[in-house]
Amino acid sequence: MSFKQIVTAAAFILTTSFSAQSNAHHAFGAEFDANAPLVLRGSVTRIEWVNPHAWFHIEVTKDDGTKEQWRIEGGTPNTLLRRGINKNSIAIGTIIVVDGYQAKDRSNSANGRNITLADGKKMFMGSSGTGAPKDGADASDR
Amino acid sequence: MNHARLLIILLLLTACGQREQAAPAKSIPFKPTGDVKHLMQWVLDPAADHLWDSAGSIITAEGTEDLAPTSDEAWLAVQHSAVVVAEAGNLLLMPGVAKDDGAWQDISLGLIEAGLRAKSAAEAHDAEALFDAGGQLYRVCLSCHAIYIKDDERTEPPVTRSDLEESSN
Numbered sequence: 001m002s003f004k005q006i007v008t009a010a011a012f013i014l015t016t017s018f019s020a021q022s023n024a025h026h027a028f029g030a031e032f033d034a035n036a037p038l039v040l041r042g043s044v045t046r047i048e049w050v051n052p053h054a055w056f057h058i059e060v061t062k063d064d065g066t067k068e069q070w071r072i073e074g075g076t077p078n079t080l081l082r083r084g085i086n087k088n089s090i091a092i093g094t095i096i097v098v099d100g101y102q103a104k105d106r107s108n109s110a111n112g113r114n115i116t117l118a119d120g121k122k123m124f125m126g127s128s129g130t131g132a133p134k135d136g137a138d139a140s141d142r
Numbered sequence: 143m144n145h146a147r148l149l150i151i152l153l154l155l156t157a158c159g160q161r162e163q164a165a166p167a168k169s170i171p172f173k174p175t176g177d178v179k180h181l182m183q184w185v186l187d188p189a190a191d192h193l194w195d196s197a198g199s200i201i202t203a204e205g206t207e208d209l210a211p212t213s214d215e216a217w218l219a220v221q222h223s224a225v226v227v228a229e230a231g232n233l234l235l236m237p238g239v240a241k242d243d244g245a246w247q248d249i250s251l252g253l254i255e256a257g258l259r260a261k262s263a264a265e266a267h268d269a270e271a272l273f274d275a276g277g278q279l280y281r282v283c284l285s286c287h288a289i290y291i292k293d294d295e296r297t298e299p300p301v302t303r304s305d306l307e308e309s310s311n
Contacts, residue, residue: 045203046202050200
């Protein structure tokens with residue numbers, strides 16, 4: 001394999017591993033596990049305000065002090081806007097608690113349902129109509 | 143001209159008109175190259191992804207990155223993808239591809255509309271309009287999948303965190 005091929009392969013792997021963009025259109029069941037609910041607490045490090053889903057990246061500090069990067073899928077920007085969440089609503093560095101469901105491949109990726117801020121304010125950040133579990137987070141399910 | 147002659151002429155004209163209308167339309171030899179999944183995978187998805195990736199923002203501690211194209215060439219490429227999205231709607235309406243003449247038709251027309259809206263946005267180099275068109279495109283996708291893709295639906299109730307805690311005790 002030539003150097004150029006190696007660089008190209010590395011770039012492809014990096015792109016497919018870390019970018020939430022592209023191929024981001026899917027139903028809940030295609031990527032996330034409804035049997036793997038989780039709660040994550042961390043500080044927001046990156047917000048991808050993109051269609052078809054917004055993504056919130058957070059840094060989670062584990063009990064042993066090590067840090068993990070997680071990416072949380074939210075609803076479409078349009079649906080978030082209708083609920084009063086815009087791209088500037090949650091500042092970088094804000095500590096949030098996310099209720100969600102982990103990815104089927106057990107990567108540090110999750111589908112977010114509710115976000116809770118430090119002041120206790122809770123916001124539904126998910127999507128409606130994607131096949132996500134009817135867990136009570138989405139008011140339109142009721 | 144008496145009434146009988148006039149009636150005969152009218153009847154003959156009507157008969158001729160009906161024969162013209164009843165003449166079978168020349169069939170067009172469509173030759174689909176794959177099924178709807180192929181159409182999604184090879185035509186619609188890449189074009190839709192390009193539209194979605196070309197609008198919006200990435201916000202980090204370093205600042206905000208605007209994803210909108212920054213050159214005429216890049217905007218033209220977006221316009222190209224927008225036309226592909228719109229034409230994918232027409233492909234979905236082709237005989238042999240269309241699933242029905244009800245919701246399928248409405249959704250396909252919605253896809254065409256979303257694609258054309260994105261095309262107009264790209265022509266005008268209007269990043270905000272492109273972002274909105276991307277949102278409209280996704281709503282069309284959701285509408286279609288909600289009706290025609292049943293595999294993604296869950297049939298059993300979801301497991302809750304308390305269920306998991308109980309089972310681990």
